[in-house]
Amino acid sequence: MDEHKENIYSHDVRLEMSDTRLAIEKSCSRLNADEDSSPDTSSPPANGDYSHPVYKEIALANGHINRMSKDELRKKLADLKLDTRGVKDVMKKRLKSHYKKQKLMQTAAEGGPTDTYYDYICVVDFEATCEEDNPAGFLHEIIEFPMVLINTRTLEIVDSFQEYVKPELNPQLSDFCVKLTGITQKMVDEAEPFPSVLEKAVAWLQERELGTKYKYAILTDGAWDMSKFLNIQCRLSRIRYPQFAKKWINIRKSYGNFYKVPRTQTKLSTMLDKLGLKYEGRPHSGLDDSRNIARIALRMLQDGCQLRVNERMHAGQLLSVPSSAPEEGAPPPHNPRSRD
Template sequence: MESQKKTSQSANKTPASENDEEEDCCANTSCEKNEKQKPSSPKQGDFSDPVYKEIAVANGAINRMNRDELRVKCAELKLDTRGVKDVLRKRLKSYYKKQKLMHSAAANGNTDTYFDYICVVDFEATCEENNPPDYLHEIIEFPMVLIDIHTLEIVDSFQEYVKPVVNPQLSEFCVKLTGITQKMVDEAETFHQVLKRAVSWLQEKELGTKYKYTFLTDGSWDMGKFLHTQCKLSSIRYPQFARKWINIRKSYRNFYKVPRTQTKLICMLENLGMQYDGRPHCGLDDSRNIARIAIHMLKDGSQLRVNECLHSGEPRSVPISAPIEGAPAPQTPKKRD
């Protein structure tokens, strides 16, 4: 999907809704006004706690290590030894910090995880080699990959192709890019029907009812552009469960302290010592590779917090001070009035 997103940058954004209440990412407050998260133990910002001195000493020692020394230390701790120097350094720092803070939190009975599952989504959409400014991207592949946070494994996946309506004939560029043929979309159901089955799949997993979960994407466009546009085209209300998500590019950049140019899918994989598995721009394969990155980040100590939401038809950043919330239980898609 990455190339489609890149070729779409010149296209105009979908107009924001006419002050529809349903377009807000939060029911009663905007992301910017969310209350601060309650501090955990040891208290956030209370760096006088002795545990932070221990973490600082460990970080200093890690900063003095070269790449070979970092790999040896990772091997001793049975951590992944793949990745560039900055990744290995961050992996070790996160390991020591997590161990020390977990020990402190356990002593105070605070051992909760944020989510039970993360659902990775990477849509494929209609496109031209040079998209005109008014081009409307229609979703033609709807994939989801489910990560179990407790086992750090991919446990299930969902995939269906979607019949486009506005541009029913796929461009030669789109077919070559995605591998999705005209026959595949001609035989597929419309987006409304596919979304219903996607919701049923999420409901069968008891997400939002028995288990806490959230969505994760490679950038802002999947939810903020493609899903938002598609719901308007299909006269469907934007689903509540997809209003907030983790943008892994932001998470990766902030966690490993790398420039924005190092957050493309292939770059993230290579910096973590992995190679792309599958066919690039196949939505399901892209989703699986994004999930592999997410799992590595979790193993390295990243918390993967929700960092974006849809507000007034546009993606916005969610401040780190916002309360940690899982996505609501998925509901059957509703038609717009």
């Protein structure tokens, strides 16, 4: 989701208030931390144990990196044949993560700690019906269902899925919606309704053995896609909310926590810019947005971020998942049951 899309769908203020409270709580918990001499806890070891001597070495290296100038950081990254793009804080994080990864690789061979979670990450960014000025109580229906699959081992986009969806409550798209998304009336008229498209998406995930042979997680740009759009759509389609989508990675939270920036700097266009990346494709296209979100996720993985699940749905409510929670992937995908 991008800045314009956020403005259209931002009438659920409670989500942002919840995020703000969480950010304040996290900030308070770090008040006594000495960043120059402590391990980088934004990506904790899988067992949460920092007693291994390797973390002392990593902490000392972090202190040295924190004192480097922007030119020194760029030169060191170039010497290591690493990406030199991005603002100073991004380059610092990249260099710290490179050193951390090298040390952990060495200790892993000796039975030491590692920091690997999911085999695959599946990026989802729905497009939905909208008006230029959405009336009170407007129910957004999903009209594009895209997924982009990231292999966390090879750090590549390896596959994608896209289906348009026929809206049933408001089958006629507004001129504003067509212009914004590039989705035409003909595209949705010829598409299948949401339950059928969801079945195709589930089959696509199953064919790739996600949740069975491979551990995976869903990733979104903000909380809206799952907590709002999918939630509304399932109610309209009279099907239960799918289990595999009940937990996800909100990349905005992950980006803000990892690079230590405020939530105001975590819009899609801003994240790309701060990482030295350009948007590729057509803005507001669900598939192109998903690919660009995936590019941000790949850069974060390359910089050492673990991208753990940080949000979930419970009894129809959006909740945060603390970083101390046990690490777990999404369950095997199955078609949800009818609500009738």
